Amino acid sequence: xxxxxxxxxxxRAEQNEKILGAGLKEFNRFFALDTAAYRAGALPVQMKELMxxxxxxxxxxxxxxxxxxxxxxxxxxxxxxIMEAMNIALVIGGSIVIPHLRYAFEVLEQLSPSGARTPSExxxxxxxxxxx
Amino acid sequence: xxxxxxxxxxxRAEQNEKILGAGLKEFNRFFALDTAAYRAGALPVQMKELMxxxxxxxxxxxxxxxxxxxxxxxxxxxxxxIMEAMNIALVIGGSIVIPHLRYAFEVLEQLSPSGARTPSExxxxxxxxxxx
Amino acid sequence: xxxxxxxxxxxRAEQNEKILGAGLKEFNRFFALDTAAYRAGALPVQMKELMxxxxxxxxxxxxxxxxxxxxxxxxxxxxxxIMEAMNIALVIGGSIVIPHLRYAFEVLEQLSPSGARTPSExxxxxxxxxxx
Amino acid sequence: xxxxxxxxxxxRAEQNEKILGAGLKEFNRFFALDTAAYRAGALPVQMKELMxxxxxxxxxxxxxxxxxxxxxxxxxxxxxxIMEAMNIALVIGGSIVIPHLRYAFEVLEQLSPSGARTPSExxxxxxxxxxx
Amino acid sequence: xxxxxxxxxxxRAEQNEKILGAGLKEFNRFFALDTAAYRAGALPVQMKELMxxxxxxxxxxxxxxxxxxxxxxxxxxxxxxIMEAMNIALVIGGSIVIPHLRYAFEVLEQLSPSGARTPSExxxxxxxxxxx
Amino acid sequence: xxxxxxxxxxxRAEQNEKILGAGLKEFNRFFALDTAAYRAGALPVQMKELMxxxxxxxxxxxxxxxxxxxxxxxxxxxxxxIMEAMNIALVIGGSIVIPHLRYAFEVLEQLSPSGARTPSExxxxxxxxxxx
Numbered sequence: 108x109x110x111x112x113x114x115x116x117x118x119r120a121e122q123n124e125k126i127l128g129a130g131l132k133e134f135n136r137f138f139a140l141d142t143a144a145y146r147a148g149a150l151p152v153q154m155k156e157l158m159x160x161x162x163x164x165x166x167x168x169x170x171x172x173x174x175x176x177x178x179x180x181x182x183x184x185x186x187x188x189i190m191e192a193m194n195i196a197l198v199i200g201g202s203i204v205i206p207h208l209r210y211a212f213e214v215l216e217q218l219s220p221s222g223a224r225t226p227s228e229x230x231x232x233x234x235x236x237x238x239x
Numbered sequence: 240x241x242x243x244x245x246x247x248x249x250x251r252a253e254q255n256e257k258i259l260g261a262g263l264k265e266f267n268r269f270f271a272l273d274t275a276a277y278r279a280g281a282l283p284v285q286m287k288e289l290m291x292x293x294x295x296x297x298x299x300x301x302x303x304x305x306x307x308x309x310x311x312x313x314x315x316x317x318x319x320x321i322m323e324a325m326n327i328a329l330v331i332g333g334s335i336v337i338p339h340l341r342y343a344f345e346v347l348e349q350l351s352p353s354g355a356r357t358p359s360e361x362x363x364x365x366x367x368x369x370x371x
Numbered sequence: 372x373x374x375x376x377x378x379x380x381x382x383r384a385e386q387n388e389k390i391l392g393a394g395l396k397e398f399n400r401f402f403a404l405d406t407a408a409y410r411a412g413a414l415p416v417q418m419k420e421l422m423x424x425x426x427x428x429x430x431x432x433x434x435x436x437x438x439x440x441x442x443x444x445x446x447x448x449x450x451x452x453i454m455e456a457m458n459i460a461l462v463i464g465g466s467i468v469i470p471h472l473r474y475a476f477e478v479l480e481q482l483s484p485s486g487a488r489t490p491s492e493x494x495x496x497x498x499x500x501x502x503x
Numbered sequence: 504x505x506x507x508x509x510x511x512x513x514x515r516a517e518q519n520e521k522i523l524g525a526g527l528k529e530f531n532r533f534f535a536l537d538t539a540a541y542r543a544g545a546l547p548v549q550m551k552e553l554m555x556x557x558x559x560x561x562x563x564x565x566x567x568x569x570x571x572x573x574x575x576x577x578x579x580x581x582x583x584x585i586m587e588a589m590n591i592a593l594v595i596g597g598s599i600v601i602p603h604l605r606y607a608f609e610v611l612e613q614l615s616p617s618g619a620r621t622p623s624e625x626x627x628x629x630x631x632x633x634x635x
Numbered sequence: 636x637x638x639x640x641x642x643x644x645x646x647r648a649e650q651n652e653k654i655l656g657a658g659l660k661e662f663n664r665f666f667a668l669d670t671a672a673y674r675a676g677a678l679p680v681q682m683k684e685l686m687x688x689x690x691x692x693x694x695x696x697x698x699x700x701x702x703x704x705x706x707x708x709x710x711x712x713x714x715x716x717i718m719e720a721m722n723i724a725l726v727i728g729g730s731i732v733i734p735h736l737r738y739a740f741e742v743l744e745q746l747s748p749s750g751a752r753t754p755s756e757x758x759x760x761x762x763x764x765x766x767x
Numbered sequence: 768x769x770x771x772x773x774x775x776x777x778x779r780a781e782q783n784e785k786i787l788g789a790g791l792k793e794f795n796r797f798f799a800l801d802t803a804a805y806r807a808g809a810l811p812v813q814m815k816e817l818m819x820x821x822x823x824x825x826x827x828x829x830x831x832x833x834x835x836x837x838x839x840x841x842x843x844x845x846x847x848x849i850m851e852a853m854n855i856a857l858v859i860g861g862s863i864v865i866p867h868l869r870y871a872f873e874v875l876e877q878l879s880p881s882g883a884r885t886p887s888e889x890x891x892x893x894x895x896x897x898x899x
Contacts (some may be wrong), residue, residue, distance in 0.1 A: 109263070114242075118737075122737035122740055122741065123737065123738045124319060125744075126740055129718060129740070130718075131715075131719070131722055132406060132717045133361040133407055133408060133722045133725075133726075134725070134736075136400070137404060137705055137722075137725055137730075137807075138451055138733075139366070139727070140330055140397060140400055140401060140404065141330050141398055141730045141733070144323075144326050144327050144329075144330040144397060145327070149317060149319035149320045149323055149795035150323045150324065151319055154286050154289070154664065155323070155327060157282070157286070157290065158289065158290055158293045158324055158327050159327060159331065161290045161294050162294065162297045162327065162328060162331040162332070162729070162731075163331070164292050165244055165294045165298055165597075165599075166297055166331070166731050167828070168731050168734060169694070170733075170734035170737075171331075171730070171731060171733075171734065174859045180356050185281060187280070187281035187791075188281045188282055190274075190790075190794075191280050191281055191282045191287070191733070191788060191791070192282065192290055192323070194276050194791055194794065194797075195276050195277070195287060195290050195291060195294065195791045196272050196294060196792070197276075197295040197597070197793075197797055198272055198296070198597060198598050198793075198797070199291065199295070199303075199597050199598050199599055200298075200596075200597045200598075200599065201561075201594060201595050201596045201597025201598075201599070201600070201824050202592070202594050202595050202797075202801045202831070203561075203595055203596065203597070203822075203823070203828050203831060204597070205798075205801070205830075205831075206828060206831065208287070208786055208794075209779070209782035209783065209786065209830075212782055212785045212786055212789070213782065216785075222671075234734065249395060250605075251605070254605035254608055254609065255605065257612075258604055258608055259609045261608070262586075262587060263586045263587070263590055264591070265590045265593075265800060265803055265804060266586075266604075268796070268800055269590075269593055269594070269598075269800060270601075272796055272800065273598045273601070273795055276793060278398055293489075294599075295599070297729075297731075298599050299432070300563070300602060301597050302602035302605075303598070303599060303601075303602065319395075322394075322395045322398075322450060323395070326397045326398065326401075327393055328397070329397075329729070330397075330401070330729060330730050331729050331730050331731055332725050332728075332729045332731065333691075333693075333725070333726060333728045333729025333730075333731070333732070334401075334405045334429050334435070334726050334729075335404075335426075335432050335727055335728065335729070336728050336729070336869060337390075337405070337429070337434075337435075338432060338434035338435065339784060340390055340398075341383070341386035341387065341390065341434075343504075344386055344389045344390055344393070345386065349391075349563065350618075363582065370621075377616075392869070396527055404726055406727050408719075408722050408723050408726040409723070411720050412684070412715070412718055412720045413713060413715035413716045414716050414720065418682050418685070419719070419723060421678070421682070421686065422685065422686055422689045423723060423727065424719055424724050425686045425689055425690050425851025426511060426689050426690065426693045426723065426724060426727040426729070428691045428730070429693060429861075429863075430693055430694070430727070430728075431564070431693055434532035435727075449677060451527075451676070451677035452677045452678055454526075454527045454530075455527070455672075455676050455677055455683070456524060456686055457670050457677045458527055458529045458530065458533075458672050459673070459683060459686050459687060459690065460530075460690060461530070461533055461672075462529075462533070462668055462669050462672040462861060462862050463687065463690040463691070463694070463699075463859070463861050463862050463863055464690070464694070464860075464861045464863065465824075465825075465857070465858060465859050465862075465864070466533075466537045466567070466858050466859050466861075467558075467559070467564050467567060467859055467860065467861070468861070469537070469566075469567075470566035470567065472530075473514075473515070473519065473522065473566075475523070476518055476521045476522055477518065480521075483547050488868045490755065506708060512894035527669055529672060532668055533668060536661060536664055536665060536668065537832050537858050538859055539661055540661060540851075540854050540855050540857075540858040541855070544844060544847070544851050545847035545848045545851055546817070547849045548850065550817070551851070551855060553810070553818065554813070554817065554818055554821045554852055554855050555855060555859065556827045557818045557821055557822050558821050558822065558855065558856060558860070559858040559859070561822045561825060561826055562825055562826070562859070562860070567859075581809060582789070584809045584810050585837050586811055587804075587808050587810045587815070588810065588818055590804050591804050591805070591815060591818050591819060591822065592822060594800055594801050594804040595819065595822040595823070595826070595831075596822070596826075602669070643866075646869075647869070650869035650872055650873065651869065652811070653872045653876075654865075654868055654869065654872055657850060657872070658850075659847075659850045659851070659854055661854045661858075662850075662854065662868075665857055665862075666865075667853075669862045669865070689800070690863075691863070696827070696863050696865050696866060698865075698866035698868065698869075699865075700862060723849070
């Protein structure tokens with residue numbers, strides 16, 4: 108990976124700031140809708156982020172994969188949950204997804220040396236993602 | 240919708256049978272992998288089918304949307320869960336997904352006159368999808 | 372084409388109504404953003420609708436092509452303007468766009484027997500699309 | 504399938520005629536390039552049509568799948584060759600290709616009741632596609 | 636951005652030269668069609684380049700975004716026109732377009748420190764792009 | 768190109784090893800299917816790799832283009848065969864494929880200074896790819 112996690116996050120934050128400050132309010136409204144889509148509702152945040160990961164992988168967008176993996180790990184998704192979601196993306200999207208799976212493993216390794224938490228490390232029950 | 244639910248299911252079943260009987264065993268192995276990806280594991284079947292729905296919508300495949308909606312309703316996903324997943328697909332995939340959202344609403348209406356079960360109709364806790 | 376112009380428009384309107392009445396306010400906000408994107412601004416409505424047409428053709432969405440062609444003709448785009456925009460889409464998207472070009476010609480024929488207005492029929496200067 | 508082989512071919516021919524007669528010479532030049540790409544060269548026509556089939560399947564375009572299957576069968580590709588090419592498309596493109604595989608089997612059945620010629624029916628050696 | 640504007644332009648020019656000198660005349664003909672699609676006709680060059688930008692963004696191709704932004708700024712499109720076209724692409728293509736919007740802002744900043752000309756800097760009327 | 772051939776191959780091999788060792792056996796089964804699709808059958812390996820190249824180009828995946836070009840050259844595909852296959856991909860996929868054509872020429876130049884073997888360097892007849 109060309110950049111560290113911190114560099115990738117910084118680049119995203121800086122560019123987003125430019126977009127949101129560009130003076131076209133529709134950009135701001137789109138970003139707000141994007142954020143809202145992943146808020147806890149009938150579905151917990153963890154499941155929504157995994158859905159975002161699946162969508163990002165089948166559409167083959169590394170920047171989006173990075174973001175959703177980062178969020179999944181933060182929200183306490185386990186390594187096995189992430190791998191099962193990525194397998195769904197692989198089967199739906201085919202071998203063209205494999206380069207993005209390679210990238211995802213690279214990111215996961217950086218996000219969590221052991222590759223995201225093991226199930227026992229996740230304390231709270233599914234749905235209380237605010238506490239994890 | 241041109242076909243009834245029963246007709247759509249029948250067409251799928253008949254054509255799948257032809258593919259699986261065509262004598263190229265790689266087709267059979269791919270279909271087996273496809274089925275395996277949605278089996279309960281660390282993630283419950285309901286969440287996996289919703290992920291399949293998200294992947295199908297962002298890739299804009301009506302036949303796949305039909306199949307995963309059919310499965311979601313069978314597995315007891317609530318209308319609200321389905322709508323939140325479809326909203327994630329809409330935001331990821333953009334307005335180009337809207338025609339497929341129209342189709343999804345058409346299918347949902349047929350699958351369940353009230354548009355999939357309401358939360359109160361789902362008895363068991365998340366994860367016991369085998370009982371719903 | 373399976374449906375008449377009126378049937379296609381009615382189907383869209385009916386299904387959109389169901390989506391917007393489904394109770395997930397994010398759907399409504401997305402549709403509002405979609406509408407806003409094509410309002411006159413620095414770019415006139417005609418050019419925005421042609422851009423919507425290009426986007427729809429390269430992403431190969433017949434429902435979207437129908438909608439933007441319908442809007443383009445209503446807003447007074449000439450046949451030549453529409454064809455030049457479609458040619459950009461064809462070159463960008465390749466031969467995979469050809470089936471959608473065939474569909475677009477079918478729609479255009481219905482929208483305007485002579486295939487959209489000829490330049491001489493457009494009175495006002497570019498930008499006064501509110502009067503056409 | 505909604506249309507017979509003859510109807511599908513007729514629709515294509517009629518719409519192509521309209522496009523080519525529309526007065527935008529770039530359309531004609533694009534169609535000429537499209538035709539030229541599949542002419543025999545270092546690669547025989549059969550292999551080029553199979554490549555066109557693979558490209559059409561991974562991009563999930565039924566009209567294009569129809570056309571290239573029609574050409575493959577006309578040029579004498581065997582059923583086994585077609586299935587191996589379709590399997591490459593399935594693996595590259597993933598389960599999202601399956602609905603198009605179902606469609607392809609429908610078309611193949613119509614093109615040749617026994618599903619394209621068996622190897623023994625193909626007389627000439629590979630490359631002499633002009634004689635088949 | 637890994638490369639400067641000059642480096643990106645040079646890389647493109649060098650590689651294009653190799654393709655066009657490779658001896659397959661179909662490559663040359665395709666490139667000629669590509670160039671022709673953006674020539675002034677019923678639509679002015681500026682609008683055509685903005686359409687090329689929309690097509691490039693919804694198909695998520697950074698190299699193409701770079702090229703059309705470069706051309707848009709050269710042809711005198713204003714910052715507001717570019718932003719409105721990019722917003723159409725964002726709404727059509729969804730959040731998966733956002734990483735490309737970040738890239739576009741990076742390019743715009745380099746192309747013009749103030750982010751493309753302001754409307755007052757554009758002298759000639761729309762359509763006289765030959766003079767800008 | 769950021770990496771040498773050797774570096775690109777090493778990165779692929781290392782990441783694939785991590786995926787295959789991650790403990791989700793479905794990943795392993797998918798990779799096995801992927802490998803099987805390109806084995807000699809009714810179609811020779813060379814033609815299958817060229818089909819993989821076409822699929823990779825129209826889906827615009829540089830990592831996949833690298834891999835299939837590497838395999839094509841190893842299997843003895845001639846420069847002319849590769850160029851004709853790439854032209855099919857260009858026509859199908861449109862100008863959005865051009866950046867990937869630039870990348871392909873970069874890779875080809877590294878794989879074989881003269882850009883893949885000339886026809887006279889290929890000894891065996893088509894189909895005996897096991898000997899090349």
